[in-house]
Amino acid sequence: MIMINEIAKNIEKHLKALREFTSTCGNGVTRFPFTKEAKMAVQYLEDEMKKIGLKTRIDESGAIIGRLEGKEKRTIIIGSHYDSVKYGGEFDGIAGIVCGLEVARLLKEKDFSSKYSVEIIGTNDEEGARFKSGFFSSKAMLGQLKVSDLEAFKDSDNISIYDAMKDYGLNPDRIYEAKRNLEDIKAFLEIHIEQGPVLEKHGKDIGIVDTIVGMQRYMVNIQGRADHAGTTPMDMRIDAVEVAAKVISNIGDIARTYKNAVATVGSINVFPNEINTIAQNVSFSIDIRSTKQEAVNSIYQKIKEWIENITSKYNSKYSITSTLSINPVDMNEGLKDKIEKSCIERKFLYEHINSGAGHDSLPMAEAVDTAMIFVPSKAGRSHSKEEFTSYEHLAKAALVALDAIVNI
Numbered sequence: 001m002i003m004i005n006e007i008a009k010n011i012e013k014h015l016k017a018l019r020e021f022t023s024t025c026g027n028g029v030t031r032f033p034f035t036k037e038a039k040m041a042v043q044y045l046e047d048e049m050k051k052i053g054l055k056t057r058i059d060e061s062g063a064i065i066g067r068l069e070g071k072e073k074r075t076i077i078i079g080s081h082y083d084s085v086k087y088g089g090e091f092d093g094i095a096g097i098v099c100g101l102e103v104a105r106l107l108k109e110k111d112f113s114s115k116y117s118v119e120i121i122g123t124n125d126e127e128g129a130r131f132k133s134g135f136f137s138s139k140a141m142l143g144q145l146k147v148s149d150l151e152a153f154k155d156s157d158n159i160s161i162y163d164a165m166k167d168y169g170l171n172p173d174r175i176y177e178a179k180r181n182l183e184d185i186k187a188f189l190e191i192h193i194e195q196g197p198v199l200e201k202h203g204k205d206i207g208i209v210d211t212i213v214g215m216q217r218y219m220v221n222i223q224g225r226a227d228h229a230g231t232t233p234m235d236m237r238i239d240a241v242e243v244a245a246k247v248i249s250n251i252g253d254i255a256r257t258y259k260n261a262v263a264t265v266g267s268i269n270v271f272p273n274e275i276n277t278i279a280q281n282v283s284f285s286i287d288i289r290s291t292k293q294e295a296v297n298s299i300y301q302k303i304k305e306w307i308e309n310i311t312s313k314y315n316s317k318y319s320i321t322s323t324l325s326i327n328p329v330d331m332n333e334g335l336k337d338k339i340e341k342s343c344i345e346r347k348f349l350y351e352h353i354n355s356g357a358g359h360d361s362l363p364m365a366e367a368v369d370t371a372m373i374f375v376p377s378k379a380g381r382s383h384s385k386e387e388f389t390s391y392e393h394l395a396k397a398a399l400v401a402l403d404a405i406v407n408i
């Protein structure tokens, strides 16, 4: 119990320090990729890794990595992301890195040992909040990013990932160097807050993730015609806001006809966004998720048909760009067994759970043995400044991850 308190205190200290690295002080954590807040968080993490005695490096995607050499070169990677959504919480992502720091500290200082080398990772731009993309470091590690992708994704100020990286001091032309030799990765482990209400409601300490939802993301552009709002008769206008509103208002209902599927329009932009000008353009995001790939595909098809239907009725045009497509993925059974064994031995209350949120573990699991450990979120709140997870629960997750690493 003393050890849990000690770990919890360290986790609390780190998280309270890291929450200061936000661009929206007093209104949650906003830590977008390739910003000064991101750089400060990375610096903090690197300093802490060095204090523990890890060998640190920052990869070409901006991920911070601290390595503990084992008898084997093959490596168990444990971590999560340091970026956040806009006005997000102080736990999403970064809590998993901080738990990893504690795992590394315990491996160094106490009587634990791992056959494999261990790396603590803080990944960059998992959320996709700035460039509407996401999973940046994990995709880079898997060799899935091309320089042309970095040029294609732009933020709301029209700055591409490519230019943002250059400004930040990274070389976008070398992104391919972040690719890992997958043979060298023994396992990928991620501790993350649940971001939903289930574990707390069931009184559990730990969630063992079975499946992470598949997700598809799109940007839709509805084209209208900019005209005078007062002089253009209702039957002679093409109003992009009116058309987009009719499209968007049906998207939730399409998803509701499927079990365990969700679809969200979370970002809308209107051009020129004036009171007395009929909108020329509306662009909006769609995010569709389910543990069943067929459901995601089918929801997308229905949304597309609906867009076609509405735009043709109102003489408007549209385009759809796919920005992300990842299939649902199961976590590794062997790793899940080790996590479960640790929970039983330590008498931590646990249950199996699916993840409705995306995580770096989603793309990673397609290529390497991967497992996720969830911890309860207070009232299920997340992606908001209300987000809270007890430090003791995080400490328990760190211990379970440590046991799993020792037993791999």
Ligand code: GLV
Pocket: 126, 127, 356, 357, 358, 359
């Ligand atoms: C990340 O939090 C996501 O699920 O979008």
Ligand code: MN
Pocket: 085, 092, 127, 383
């Ligand atoms: Mn998130």
Ligand code: MN
Pocket: 081, 092, 093, 126, 192, 358, 359
């Ligand atoms: Mn997250």
